[in-house]
Amino acid sequence: MVTFKQLRYLAALARHGHFGRAAEACAITQPALSMQIRDLEQFLGVTLVERRPGDVMLTEIGREIARRGEDLLASARDLVDFARHRANPLTGRLTLGIIPSLAPYLLPRILPALQAQFPELQLELRETQTRQLVDEIKSGVLDAAMLALPLGEPDIDTLVLFDDLFLLAVPSSDPRPGNRRVAARDIDQSRLILLEDGHCLRDQALAFCATIPRGAAPGATGMTFGASSLTTVMQMVAGGYGVTLIPQIAADVEARDDRVKFLRLEEPQPGRNIGLAFRRTSPRKADFAALGEVVKASVTGSDSAESLRRARRRS
Numbered sequence: 001m002v003t004f005k006q007l008r009y010l011a012a013l014a015r016h017g018h019f020g021r022a023a024e025a026c027a028i029t030q031p032a033l034s035m036q037i038r039d040l041e042q043f044l045g046v047t048l049v050e051r052r053p054g055d056v057m058l059t060e061i062g063r064e065i066a067r068r069g070e071d072l073l074a075s076a077r078d079l080v081d082f083a084r085h086r087a088n089p090l091t092g093r094l095t096l097g098i099i100p101s102l103a104p105y106l107l108p109r110i111l112p113a114l115q116a117q118f119p120e121l122q123l124e125l126r127e128t129q130t131r132q133l134v135d136e137i138k139s140g141v142l143d144a145a146m147l148a149l150p151l152g153e154p155d156i157d158t159l160v161l162f163d164d165l166f167l168l169a170v171p172s173s174d175p176r177p178g179n180r181r182v183a184a185r186d187i188d189q190s191r192l193i194l195l196e197d198g199h200c201l202r203d204q205a206l207a208f209c210a211t212i213p214r215g216a217a218p219g220a221t222g223m224t225f226g227a228s229s230l231t232t233v234m235q236m237v238a239g240g241y242g243v244t245l246i247p248q249i250a251a252d253v254e255a256r257d258d259r260v261k262f263l264r265l266e267e268p269q270p271g272r273n274i275g276l277a278f279r280r281t282s283p284r285k286a287d288f289a290a291l292g293e294v295v296k297a298s299v300t301g302s303d304s305a306e307s308l309r310r311a312r313r314r315s
Helices: 004-016 019-024 031-042 058-084 103-117 130-139 201-208 230-238 248-254 285-300 306-312
Strands: 048-050 057-060 092-098 121-127 144-149 158-173 245-248 260-264 271-279
Touching: 004 031, 004 057, 019 031, 019 260, 048 201, 057 248, 058 092, 058 130, 092 103, 092 285, 103 121, 103 248, 103 285, 121 130, 130 260, 130 271, 144 158, 144 201, 144 260, 144 285, 158 201, 158 230, 158 248, 158 285, 201 245, 201 271, 230 245, 230 248, 230 260, 245 248
Parallel strands: 092 121, 092 144
Antiparallel strands: 048 057, 144 271, 158 245, 158 260, 158 271
């Protein structure tokens, strides 16, 4: 008989492409995981894995069974969540993903409020790029994720949290006054520094400056530079190597560096919608509504006690 344990091990093998790493992720030994996969192959009467020196590759039927298995695992987790979290919102374990251009700026605002208002919540955080977060929501690895909308995923529901406008970060020596509105055509494209490929913030910045080629943006020296964090980008700007578009929520933190100043952009000001994404079938909608209220209160500065009352009424 096929077991959930076997499906979980196969899903881990599909994600990691290596028996050792999959076993480590599942907290078991490599021989034990390999034996469970062989038992699953024997029961189903098919070859799921091509075993090669140094790595593994799932067969076509192996990939399909892994995909269907992840759907079953997600449904099983939803069933458990339904039973455990009916009484009170935000109790027990919640796995939450968040994009890198949001995590260091939003988490310090919301974590103290969550700890104070929901002491029985066991929050597990995962910071990575949007595509990985979406895949992990679908597979049940994550309960929800905070990221930029829209997603365009039919199996995922979203809850809008707040709008995050973009500013143009320039060195403090830039002669333009702080009250001047900047148009896209006024941005020196040869000095634009962006995050590396894979970050949604990069794509949003390129959409605003539509005349910039899709490749990596050149820096002031004509050399390609792709950063993995906004902090690195801002240090480049502070050093006089270029300019960048930065979300308001990040600018509130980065403004502490007096080597950088921020210019507002022309109307309609570009920005991003930050939201909470979760599986459409998840039974934890009340939890997500409560979490959303805490985030909104933390960003807008509204009264957290009233936000908590609203969240509990919705549950």
